[in-house]
Amino acid sequence: MTSKSVPSPTWADRALAEIHRTDWGRLLSLLVARTRRLDLAEDALGEAFVRAGERWPTAGVPTNPAGWLYTTASRVVIGHLRSEAIHGRKAPLLAARGDWVQPPVTDDIGELEDERLALILLCCHPALHLSSRSALALRLVIGTTTGDIARLFVVPKSTMAARITRAKKKIVAAGVPLAAPIDHELRTRLDDVCRTIYLAFTAGYAPAGGPDLLRTDLAGEAVELAAILRRLVADASQVRALHGLLLLQHARRDARVRDGRLVTLARQDRSRWHHDEIRSGTELISRVPVGTGYTEELRLQGLIAAEHANAPAASDTRWSTIASLYTRLESLTGSPVVRLNRAVAVGEAQGPEMGLDLIDGLDDALARNHRLHAVRADLARRAGNVALARSSYQAAIGLCANETEKRYLARRLSTLDPPDP
Amino acid sequence: MKYACLIYSDETDPSANPDPASPEFAPIMAGYMAFGEEAGAAGVLVTGEPLEPTSTATSLQVRDGEVITTDGPFAETKEHLGGFYILDCDSLDEAMKWAAKIPHASSGTIEIRPVPDFSAP
Structure with a gap:
């Protein structure tokens, strides 16, 4: 291979980091597709990146870095396969759909097919545990x-490593196939993939203690996964809706935390929102046709997110539009959480009494949910029902597990009018 | 590769496992006959057997060279192994498609387990 660059450690490191960011999944899916050995392919690609890190700073970055990495990793896999053959071990083929194909030694991975859709579907296979799917998709x-995936899901690194290893072993041993399913199954499988990506995204926004209050950088990896998926299956409505929804929600990342505290939507500094992403997200959502099932769920959520994101100020929010979108979402999902959100919107659009009426009857379904009480408290406060507001804030504080949110609720409680003597 | 499809169901539930003398038994048997024919014709079926109920089971252990036997199944659970198939499929996806056609899939649970191949390469 030729090297045209002037040796420069920082440039080589930067080039390598950039390729890792842009080409890891493409290279890995090709290696898995060609070798059918998920267990060997990932380690081999990691090894190729290590070798590049040793070699490129002095020898220079090759003219086709991705091709160099692919060829190097292929050779590592071949080495392992030879040693397995010598030791007489039978290779556990990943989904035995044919004999192993000798990887072509090539400089140009651009000429090779993109196997990432098959790899994403493999990671999100229904035979894998839900908690492993998104981790595996981000990893592979x-x-x-x-370590970062563990940080995202707020679990110890050893736990996450064991979870990923177990999932990879199952894929190989159980013969989970690396193949895109046929049309009518693809739709169902894509719903699963979208749920998986959304789960990873929301994990990044689930408040945790300490300096890692939100993990928006890692939620961004989930957005990237959605972007890749959309490029691979551009005509899939649920994928377009998911990407639009995630762009809209993620666009507010820099305004969500201030001085180590969560900032509610109404109080966020909207100049800190990423308005280019809001435009892209809104555009994507607007091009999703009215649909059914999970696609429609994502579309309605996306339309609601777009309403919030496109309001110049909190007071400009079109609450009646949002309330009617929640009505449709509730009839689609029957979810008590959606009804609670609808009550908030109705409370804003038609007055707190109307909101309070809507959350009557949710106590059984959301018995352990502190948000129900927090929403009721805010509505009661605005309706002038101090007693209900006080008891509801107290109930919410009792159920809330997050310290930051607890402090916020306690502040709200302390600013209520004092009880009559 | 080969997959064992282990058929678990609640023996005490008459809708899932009716008495062989009852009229409800015939359609379930017919379902198994149809499954066997379809899987056989597709070249997927290696073998398959039903099992007598757990009331006929004997559990055995050897400890310190001594044989210990107990009347009844190994584990007291609601659903018991009632039969199995060995299917030869290209992938887990194909095995899952066949497992979904086993009559007890709609009342019990089919556990799909890959059978490792230890034959020489």
Whole structure:
């Protein structure tokens, strides 16, 4: 291979980091597709990146860095296969749909087919545990480190490493196929994939203690996964809706935390929102046709997010539009959480009494949910029912597990009018 | 590769496992006959057997060279192994498609387990 660059450690490191970011999933899916050995392919690609890190700073970055990495990783896999053959071990083929194909030694991976859709579907296979799917997808398709994935889901690194290893072993031993399913199954499988990506995204926005209050950088990896998926299956409505929804929600990342505290939507500094992403997200959502099932769920959520994101100020929010979108979402899902959100919107659009009426009857379904009480408290406060507001804030504080949110609720409680003597 | 499809169901539930003398038994049997024919014709079926109920089971252990036997199944659970198939499929996806056609899939649970191949390469 030729090297045209002037040796420069920082440039080589930067080039390598950039390729890791852009090409990891593409290279890995090709290696898995060609070798059918998920267990060997990932380690081999990691090894190729290590070798590049040693070699490129002095020898220069090759003219086709991705091709160099692919060829190097292929050779590592071949080495392992030879040693397995010598030791007489039978290779556990990943989905035995044919004999192993000798990887072509090539400089140009651009000429090879893109196998990332099959890899994403493999990671999100229904035979894998839900908690493993998104971790595996981030690890294999994006190349997110196990440590970062553990940070995203707020679990110890050893737990996450064991979870990923177990899932990979199952894929190989149980013969989970690396193949895109046929049309009518693809739709169902894509719903699963979208749920998986959304789960990873929301994990990044689930408040945790300490300096890691939100993990928006890692939620961004989930957005990237959605972007990749959309490029691969551009005509899939649920994928377009998911990407639009995530762009709209993620666009507010820099305004969500101030001085280590969560900032509610109404109080966020809207100049800190990423308005280019809001435009892209709104555009994507607007091009999703009215649909059914999970696609429609994502579309309605996206339309609601677009309403919030496109309001110049909190007071400009079109609450009646949002309330009617929630009505449709509730009839689609029957979810008590959606009804609670609808009550908030109705409370804003038609007055707090109307909102309070809507959350009557949710106590059984959301018995352990502190938000029900927090919403009721805010509505009662605005309706002038101090007693109900006080008891509801107290109930919410008793159920809330997050310290930051607890402090916020306690502040709200302390600013209520004092009780009559 | 080969997959064992282990058929678990609640023996005490008459809708899932009716008495062989009752009229409800015939359609379930017919379902198994149809499954066997379809899987056989597709070249997927390796073998398959039903099992007598757990009331006929004997559990055995050897400890310190001594044989210990107990009347009844190994584990007291609601659903018991009632039969199995060995299917030869290209992938887990194909095995899942066949497992969904086993009559007890709609009342019990089919556990799909890959059978490792230890034959020489």
